[in-house]
Amino acid sequence: MIESYLSVSGENESETVIERSRFICRVKRIGNEDEARAFIEGVRKVHSQATHNCYAYVASEDGNICRFSDDGEPQGTAGLPMLEALKNRSLAMTAAVVTRYFGGIKLGAGGLVRAYSGSVTDCLNRSAIVSNEFSAEIKITLPYEDYSVFLKFVSDKKIKILRSDFAGNIAITCVLPRISIKTFTDGLNDALLGRLAYERTGDYFFSY
Numbered sequence: 001m002i003e004s005y006l007s008v009s010g011e012n013e014s015e016t017v018i019e020r021s022r023f024i025c026r027v028k029r030i031g032n033e034d035e036a037r038a039f040i041e042g043v044r045k046v047h048s049q050a051t052h053n054c055y056a057y058v059a060s061e062d063g064n065i066c067r068f069s070d071d072g073e074p075q076g077t078a079g080l081p082m083l084e085a086l087k088n089r090s091l092a093m094t095a096a097v098v099t100r101y102f103g104g105i106k107l108g109a110g111g112l113v114r115a116y117s118g119s120v121t122d123c124l125n126r127s128a129i130v131s132n133e134f135s136a137e138i139k140i141t142l143p144y145e146d147y148s149v150f151l152k153f154v155s156d157k158k159i160k161i162l163r164s165d166f167a168g169n170i171a172i173t174c175v176l177p178r179i180s181i182k183t184f185t186d187g188l189n190d191a192l193l194g195r196l197a198y199e200r201t202g203d204y205f206f207s208y
Helices: 033-046 079-088 108-125 144-154 178-191
Strands: 004-008 011-018 021-029 052-058 066-069 094-101 129-142 160-165 170-177 197-207
Touching: 004 021, 004 197, 011 108, 021 033, 021 108, 033 052, 033 094, 052 079, 066 079, 079 094, 079 108, 094 108, 129 144, 129 178, 144 170, 144 178, 170 178, 178 197
Parallel strands: none
Antiparallel strands: 004 129, 011 021, 021 094, 052 066, 052 094, 129 170, 129 197, 160 170
16 A cells, blocks of 8 residues: 555646637546546536536546546547646646637647646646645543643654643544654653553544
């Protein structure tokens, strides 16, 4: 299993005009193939009067689930160049839709390839790219007197505190890269003089 992958952060949009045709690109981080399809259908509804709504997406962390569509453009001139633009940035779990409003001037096969791939590349250049690491969620339980020790220990660590509950003992839910969990828990247990109490509550990809 892979330990990390790159994706866009959230959803972003850019627009270019080439020979009077409008090319509107939207890229979005997705969680699975169903989310990719829903995103594409949403764009199609918004731009139902457009000439084409072409798409490409990578819907697996390892990059093996890929789909694309030329949506009526000549075969190989839209969807595949868009997918290559995603792959050139080593992106996974990312979908792109390029909407074209035809401006009356034909671009030719080479022009279309450049327009569609360029639209995606331009949108990606305007987007934040994040690293998603396979991570472990843990719940740590502490007495109040150990809280300052915990805060000092995690201050220079790659860890995200999701929530803290201060009713009774302190319960802290946090997430950290899976590959570092043993080093982290062993070190924290030493800092707490062997009093560390925690449970592992989940494993998933997380963007730090």
